Amino acid sequence: MTPSPARRGELLGVAAEVFAAQGYNATTVRKIADEAGMLAGSLYYHFDSKEGILDEILSSFLDELWQGYDEVLAAGLGPRETIEALVTESFREIDRHRAAVAIYQKESRHLAQQERFAYLVESQQKFEKAWLGTLERGVAAQVFRSDLDIRLTYRFVRDTVWVAASWYRPGGQHSPEEIARQYLSMVLDGIAVRI
Amino acid sequence: MTPSPARRGELLGVAAEVFAAQGYNATTVRKIADEAGMLAGSLYYHFDSKEGILDEILSSFLDELWQGYDEVLAAGLGPRETIEALVTESFREIDRHRAAVAIYQKESRHLAQQERFAYLVESQQKFEKAWLGTLERGVAAQVFRSDLDIRLTYRFVRDTVWVAASWYRPGGQHSPEEIARQYLSMVLDGIAVRI
Amino acid sequence: MTPSPARRGELLGVAAEVFAAQGYNATTVRKIADEAGMLAGSLYYHFDSKEGILDEILSSFLDELWQGYDEVLAAGLGPRETIEALVTESFREIDRHRAAVAIYQKESRHLAQQERFAYLVESQQKFEKAWLGTLERGVAAQVFRSDLDIRLTYRFVRDTVWVAASWYRPGGQHSPEEIARQYLSMVLDGIAVRI
Amino acid sequence: MTPSPARRGELLGVAAEVFAAQGYNATTVRKIADEAGMLAGSLYYHFDSKEGILDEILSSFLDELWQGYDEVLAAGLGPRETIEALVTESFREIDRHRAAVAIYQKESRHLAQQERFAYLVESQQKFEKAWLGTLERGVAAQVFRSDLDIRLTYRFVRDTVWVAASWYRPGGQHSPEEIARQYLSMVLDGIAVRI
DNA sequence: AATGAATGAGCATTCATTCAT
DNA sequence: TATGAATGAATGCTCATTCAT
Numbered sequence: 001m002t003p004s005p006a007r008r009g010e011l012l013g014v015a016a017e018v019f020a021a022q023g024y025n026a027t028t029v030r031k032i033a034d035e036a037g038m039l040a041g042s043l044y045y046h047f048d049s050k051e052g053i054l055d056e057i058l059s060s061f062l063d064e065l066w067q068g069y070d071e072v073l074a075a076g077l078g079p080r081e082t083i084e085a086l087v088t089e090s091f092r093e094i095d096r097h098r099a100a101v102a103i104y105q106k107e108s109r110h111l112a113q114q115e116r117f118a119y120l121v122e123s124q125q126k127f128e129k130a131w132l133g134t135l136e137r138g139v140a141a142q143v144f145r146s147d148l149d150i151r152l153t154y155r156f157v158r159d160t161v162w163v164a165a166s167w168y169r170p171g172g173q174h175s176p177e178e179i180a181r182q183y184l185s186m187v188l189d190g191i192a193v194r195i
Numbered sequence: 196m197t198p199s200p201a202r203r204g205e206l207l208g209v210a211a212e213v214f215a216a217q218g219y220n221a222t223t224v225r226k227i228a229d230e231a232g233m234l235a236g237s238l239y240y241h242f243d244s245k246e247g248i249l250d251e252i253l254s255s256f257l258d259e260l261w262q263g264y265d266e267v268l269a270a271g272l273g274p275r276e277t278i279e280a281l282v283t284e285s286f287r288e289i290d291r292h293r294a295a296v297a298i299y300q301k302e303s304r305h306l307a308q309q310e311r312f313a314y315l316v317e318s319q320q321k322f323e324k325a326w327l328g329t330l331e332r333g334v335a336a337q338v339f340r341s342d343l344d345i346r347l348t349y350r351f352v353r354d355t356v357w358v359a360a361s362w363y364r365p366g367g368q369h370s371p372e373e374i375a376r377q378y379l380s381m382v383l384d385g386i387a388v389r390i
Numbered sequence: 391m392t393p394s395p396a397r398r399g400e401l402l403g404v405a406a407e408v409f410a411a412q413g414y415n416a417t418t419v420r421k422i423a424d425e426a427g428m429l430a431g432s433l434y435y436h437f438d439s440k441e442g443i444l445d446e447i448l449s450s451f452l453d454e455l456w457q458g459y460d461e462v463l464a465a466g467l468g469p470r471e472t473i474e475a476l477v478t479e480s481f482r483e484i485d486r487h488r489a490a491v492a493i494y495q496k497e498s499r500h501l502a503q504q505e506r507f508a509y510l511v512e513s514q515q516k517f518e519k520a521w522l523g524t525l526e527r528g529v530a531a532q533v534f535r536s537d538l539d540i541r542l543t544y545r546f547v548r549d550t551v552w553v554a555a556s557w558y559r560p561g562g563q564h565s566p567e568e569i570a571r572q573y574l575s576m577v578l579d580g581i582a583v584r585i
Numbered sequence: 586m587t588p589s590p591a592r593r594g595e596l597l598g599v600a601a602e603v604f605a606a607q608g609y610n611a612t613t614v615r616k617i618a619d620e621a622g623m624l625a626g627s628l629y630y631h632f633d634s635k636e637g638i639l640d641e642i643l644s645s646f647l648d649e650l651w652q653g654y655d656e657v658l659a660a661g662l663g664p665r666e667t668i669e670a671l672v673t674e675s676f677r678e679i680d681r682h683r684a685a686v687a688i689y690q691k692e693s694r695h696l697a698q699q700e701r702f703a704y705l706v707e708s709q710q711k712f713e714k715a716w717l718g719t720l721e722r723g724v725a726a727q728v729f730r731s732d733l734d735i736r737l738t739y740r741f742v743r744d745t746v747w748v749a750a751s752w753y754r755p756g757g758q759h760s761p762e763e764i765a766r767q768y769l770s771m772v773l774d775g776i777a778v779r780i
Numbered sequence: 781a782a783t784g785a786a787t788g789a790g791c792a793t794t795c796a797t798t799c800a801t
Numbered sequence: 802t803a804t805g806a807a808t809g810a811a812t813g814c815t816c817a818t819t820c821a822t
Contacts, residue, residue: 004781007781022305023218023220023305025218025220025221026220026305028815028816028817029816029817029818030816030817038781038782038783039782039783039784040816040817040818041782041783041784041785041818041819041820042781042782042783044817044818044819044820045781045782046781048818049817049818050816050817050818080387106301109361110216110217110218110221142388143387143388144386144387144388145386145387145388147380148377148380148381148386149369149377152369152374152377152378153381153386155359155362156355156378156381156386157386159354159355159358159359159361160351160354160355163354163358164350164354166304166354167350174344174347179347182343182344182347183347183351185342185343186343186348186351186382186385187381187385187386188385188386188387189384189385189387190381190382190383190384190385191339191340191343191348191351191352191382191383192275192338192339192340192383192384193337193338193339193340194389199805199806202806223790223791223792224791224792224793225790225791225792233806233807233808234807234808234809235791235792235793235809236792236793236794236795236807236808236809236810237806237807237808239792239793239794239795240805240806240807241806243793244792244793245792245793394802397802412695413608413610413695415608415610415611416610416695418794418795418796419795419796419797420795420796428802428803428804429803429804429805430795430796430797431797431798431799431803431804431805431806432802432803432804434796434797434798434799435802435803436802438797439796439797440795440796440797470777496691499751500606500607500608500611532778533777533778534776534777534778535776535777535778537770538767538770538771538776539759539767542759542764542767542768543771543776545749545752546745546768546771546776547776549744549745549748549749549751550741550744550745553744553748554740554744556694556744557740564734564737569737572733572734572737573737573741575732575733576733576738576741576772576775577771577775577776578775578776578777579774579775579777580771580772580773580774580775581729581730581733581738581741581742581772581773582665582728582729582730582773582774583727583728583729583730584779589784589785592785613811613812613813614812614813614814615811615812615813623785623786623787624786624787624788625812625813625814626786626787626788626789626814626815626816627785627786627787628814629813629814629815629816630784630785630786631785633814634813634814635812635813635814
């Protein structure tokens, strides 16, 4: 009567991969089932809806993300070190949950309007608070430039990191930590040669 | 023979807005018609398919974009000035074609697989060549840092600019030129205070 | 206010040609208008519906057909001569109204079920009476074979003649009269060599 | 993977009946489903399109037809006996596949233009070759009259047989063999009394 | 756990028809 | 007489979902 968690896990992985590749709306439940070697109807033994699958993918990704973030934020680091740690943690998440991150990027904005996905909004607010707060701390501490619009800077840093999920392929030549290092170098010090 | 270009223009604007807000697949032709104050079938007097509408939105955006880019690239500027001009031009396009840019961001990857949208691939290649080439020129001229992975830098700059379309609202407090200036400042010089 | 009969005539000709080539259902009102060099809506100045056009094509064809047939039937010919005259007249009609005949062949069966086309049923009954009657007269007069099922013979002769409309092209190498002669020769005397 | 052939078979039968009665274009997929006691969408579990259904009806009919024809043509009969056997076989096909034959008559001409139905053209050419060849053999052997246009004769015989599908009802008072016998008698010896 | 067959709502698209100009 | 723009009903088809087996 109760579906095995192991099989669920596999199926969630398959679904995430397909959602990421084709988009949630464009993905049919039959495509997922095909990929999993079963018939469309059979998925409903494990999940109660297509939306439910998406929900589980996104929420379990965010749970894990926040576990990492909360640890960083609780560590009492300086603003620059916090940013560095958050960026590094983010690239690690992209490495581990590439599909989920890609789905999140593409779908979260319009999903957020639905009751069921209200947690996306919450998460985004918490996210903004963490990053914006750290940047503000950094400006106050004269670690970050004060001549920039702070919200623009926030968006810049945020987008800069997460869009990477759209091209990142796990197992490539750069480790997440290496990519994080280079991104941080660009974001913090710029791409121009210092005179 | 050809229905009035004026009405077509209006309808394309409406469609672009809806596509950008809800995604191409999730947008029904009926929704577009509703928004335009007509019935779904009536759209087919002006266009021959939903895909045709999308096509026209994207291709006319790219046409205009490349007009601007080509002018910049032909001006014989130095690498840094070229990057500055391209970024500024990009934000001007985002300002003028926000919806089209947002659609492009969300849909181009999977559209590019279709014959009809082959021009998206071409455009992307031309795009990469222009940006990557300029960056390489800059590294050679010791204007840009040589210690960064050049492809990573390219993606960084590219994404950094275009993702802005997802939150940019025309008529906001910053002009496109002002946003471009701040972005360029971050990208070129970083957000950290120089020691 | 009253459309000119001349233009109507032209348009009916165009419509008949298209109906014959593509079938009534598969023919769009727009296709007819295209062929006539006007827009679909404009046809409605001349006719009140697509069905009305079809009606006019078929009824004016049948009117002309019966004018010829009635003349033959009133001439007081013997059974064999009557059959000969009817077949010849039929091929002349096919020559003059090829399109209408082709439409009649393809569509009359299901059109006959509609009130508006009740005259098709009447015509068919009159038709059957004329042919069947002549055949019976011929059998009684020992001009036609008495060992054949008379209804089967009727269908044989009828189909044999009219299906020709499906391949006949006016202006070909045989005149209608020549084709009639050969058909009659086959129907009356058979294709086998007499021993 | 493939839905049960039994159900497919039933559904094909239902569809053929409706196509034959109303014409392919005029038949809606809903009508077929109604007749089969299911909803329109459900048909798509068994077939992938309306056209696919038509394709299967026609091709399986032609397959069976050619099985019978090829047997006759391989039997090494004289020209007259070949014609007799072909006609008899044709009426047997009409008896077994009345609906398919009627559809073939009405739709094959315009279907033949489509790539998918190219086999209709092939079949028709093979058909013409078989019949025309036999007639020519017969003329050479002085079994058939030499004073008739041979192509006209071919069309005459061909149409004569197949149009019967438009009025034939299986289970009527004449068996296919009996109808074939009478048709052959008319075609070979004519309907006129021999003097 | 999974299949086979179906449901039903919704979708893009077509098309005869209308009507103000 | 004809156009341009629209209507509205219908059509073929898709797809998430259900459920008896």
